[in-house]
Amino acid sequence: MIEVKNVTKKYGNFYAVRNINFEVRDGEIVGFLGRNGAGKSTTMNMITGFIEPTEGDIIVDGYDIERKPKKVKKLIGYMPEGTPLYSDLTVKEFVSYMADLKLIPKKEKKEAVKKAIEETGLEKVQNNLTRNLSRGYKQRASMAGAIVGDPKILILDEPTVGLDPKQVIEIRELIKSFRKNHTVLISSHILSEISQLCEKVIIIDKGEIVAVDSTKHLEDNATDNITLNVVVDDINNKFLSIKNEISEIKEIKLLNENEDKTKEYLIETNSNNDIRKQIFSICAKSDITILEMKKVETSLEDAFIKLVENRPEYSQKEIKKMQYEKEIEELREEEQAKKEEKANKKQAKKEEKARKKAEKENKKEAKKGEEDK
Amino acid sequence: MLAIIKKELKSYLLSPVGYIFIGLFLLIFSIFFYISIFQSRIINFEYLFYNGATILTFVTPVLTMRMFSEERKNGTEQLLLTSPRSITSIVLGKFIAAAIIMLITELCTLMYFVILDYFGNPSLEVAISTLLGFFLLSLAYISFGMFASSITENQIVASVLTIGVFLAMWFLPNIVSILEVFSLIYKFESFPSGMVSVSEIITFVSFTLLFILLTIIVLQRRKSVK
Numbered sequence A: 001m002i003e004v005k006n007v008t009k010k011y012g013n014f015y016a017v018r019n020i021n022f023e024v025r026d027g028e029i030v031g032f033l034g035r036n037g038a039g040k041s042t043t044m045n046m047i048t049g050f051i052e053p054t055e056g057d058i059i060v061d062g063y064d065i066e067r068k069p070k071k072v073k074k075l076i077g078y079m080p081e082g083t084p085l086y087s088d089l090t091v092k093e094f095v096s097y098m099a100d101l102k103l104i105p106k107k108e109k110k111e112a113v114k115k116a117i118e119e120t121g122l123e124k125v126q127n128n129l130t131r132n133l134s135r136g137y138k139q140r141a142s143m144a145g146a147i148v149g150d151p152k153i154l155i156l157d158e159p160t161v162g163l164d165p166k167q168v169i170e171i172r173e174l175i176k177s178f179r180k181n182h183t184v185l186i187s188s189h190i191l192s193e194i195s196q197l198c199e200k201v202i203i204i205d206k207g208e209i210v211a212v213d214s215t216k217h218l219e220d221n222a223t224d225n226i227t228l229n230v231v232v233d234d235i236n237n238k239f240l241s242i243k244n245e246i247s248e249i250k251e252i253k254l255l256n257e258n259e260d261k262t263k264e265y266l267i268e269t270n271s272n273n274d275i276r277k278q279i280f281s282i283c284a285k286s287d288i289t290i291l292e293m294k295k296v297e298t299s300l301e302d303a304f305i306k307l308v309e310n311r312p313e314y315s316q317k318e319i320k321k322m323q324y325e326k327e328i329e330e331l332r333e334e335e336q337a338k339k340e341e342k343a344n345k346k347q348a349k350k351e352e353k354a355r356k357k358a359e360k361e362n363k364k365e366a367k368k369g370e371e372d373k
Numbered sequence B: 001m002l003a004i005i006k007k008e009l010k011s012y013l014l015s016p017v018g019y020i021f022i023g024l025f026l027l028i029f030s031i032f033f034y035i036s037i038f039q040s041r042i043i044n045f046e047y048l049f050y051n052g053a054t055i056l057t058f059v060t061p062v063l064t065m066r067m068f069s070e071e072r073k074n075g076t077e078q079l080l081l082t083s084p085r086s087i088t089s090i091v092l093g094k095f096i097a098a099a100i101i102m103l104i105t106e107l108c109t110l111m112y113f114v115i116l117d118y119f120g121n122p123s124l125e126v127a128i129s130t131l132l133g134f135f136l137l138s139l140a141y142i143s144f145g146m147f148a149s150s151i152t153e154n155q156i157v158a159s160v161l162t163i164g165v166f167l168a169m170w171f172l173p174n175i176v177s178i179l180e181v182f183s184l185i186y187k188f189e190s191f192p193s194g195m196v197s198v199s200e201i202i203t204f205v206s207f208t209l210l211f212i213l214l215t216i217i218v219l220q221r222r223k224s225v226k
Helices: A040-047 A069-075 A091-101 A106-119 A135-147 A165-177 A191-197 A215-221 A239-244 A276-285 A300-308 A316-372 B002-014 B016-039 B045-064 B066-074 B076-081 B087-108 B110-119 B124-150 B155-175 B177-182 B184-188 B198-225
Strands: A002-011 A014-024 A029-033 A055-060 A076-079 A153-157 A183-188 A200-205 A208-214 A227-233 A249-257 A263-269 A289-295
Touching (some): A002 A040, A014 A040, A014 A208, A029 A040, A040 A055, A040 A183, A091 A106, A091 A135, A091 B002, A091 B076, A135 A153, A200 A215, A208 A215, A208 A300, A239 A249, A239 A276, B002 B016, B002 B087, B016 B087, B045 B110, B045 B124, B045 B184, B066 B087, B066 B124, B066 B155, B087 B110, B087 B124, B087 B198, B124 B155, B124 B198, B155 B184, B184 B198
Parallel strands (some): A029 A183, A029 A200, A076 A153, A153 A183
Antiparallel strands (some): A002 A055, A227 A263, A249 A263
């Protein structure tokens, strides 16, 4: 389980990520979605302990990465962006070195390396130098380095960038096979990939989290109104008139006039009700033959665009203002704390004085008592 | 740490870098050997290492410039620093690998001793003291070279910085004589005369440790700056 709590990373005055919060539970495959420069890699680098957050905590499997880095790093297999490899090693040597770096015991190492190479389909090229590999194989070698030793958590930064379609499918299948016993966090800006692989999506934009939700839910919520695509055989050109009979229809657009004289229409509605039945019965009455009718599915793409678009961009001025306000707040708190401290000290002094007085009196009394005796 | 040493040695010996370093050093060393025997007519093993120290000034960067710069440039730094290995063991691993290459080079120079021994009668004790001093000097140089490599991702900048500082240390005492405390070459010169003093050894060792430590600090700091 990965918990990211109030994490901020600042470079000078620039916020790479600002106050992000999310959770990846055990056994989940979570997609990390965002435009270029949204803060995906920064976040992943922070989770893997490559960079430190300016503020906030990252907890992996109950261990804080800043306090127990060794324990956390042992749990994570990381495939960084751009597939860095040691060019003067062969694939096998590279994977075996990664196993060494991950402190895999010597007895299990050979088996682990073999397994990683097999899983990523690198047997054929395992004795080639990594610098001579093609792009796809480099990607796989990097992946093999990440999965060697079966780490509990896999963090893959754009694992399919630059691959040909067949390789993409293979890598995706590989990632799907991790589902059973790994927790996976994948970043990507390819939406179809995320919607195929992941059950949960985290959408990040300009360093802030915009949505954390299931893929399906996001897709369903992308549009509020149903849109239908209809192909009809309509000799008398009556189809446009059904708009008057169903109130939910907002607009009917002619998309295409096919060669076989059928017509393709797009029906936009202004509600969430399914009006296909009504359309069907009306068409049947007015001698229109429906050849095809389907709901236009909204995609993750639409959801993404809807979420990311129209988000306010913080100007430098606003950021400065926010910082300023924060500083003032901090100063105030400090002052408050100082005041309290002073008050406490005064109180303590008073008590001390009272105590001393009481002691003196006690002594006096004791003396008096002795004298009296 | 052993894994890192092994991998680094492999990188040195499977790429031309290691051979360039050893070859270059021995080539220039041989030229000095030739000159001292045939032109200056001095048959003296220790004397050769005054020149050896000069060579070291220029060839050390071959060994050290890639240590961290290359990792940073290729992004493999991410693999290293996200592994459970500590930064200290990474730095020490790399340092020891370079030191082993240096040791191999130095053992190669023993052939000149054998040649001299065949024709003359060089003193073994002085030769050992010289080799010890030379090794300590080279460790100090490697540690500085490694530090230079850790602060930049450009190998050329790292090597120029390394050579620049070595040259400055070499020549500064000629300008201001007090600065000879900072001159490692100057400190080294007592070894070939057969006088091993604790203060020189401490200087070399502490210089080495200082820059190993600084390298560790640089890498640790980069976590929060990067």
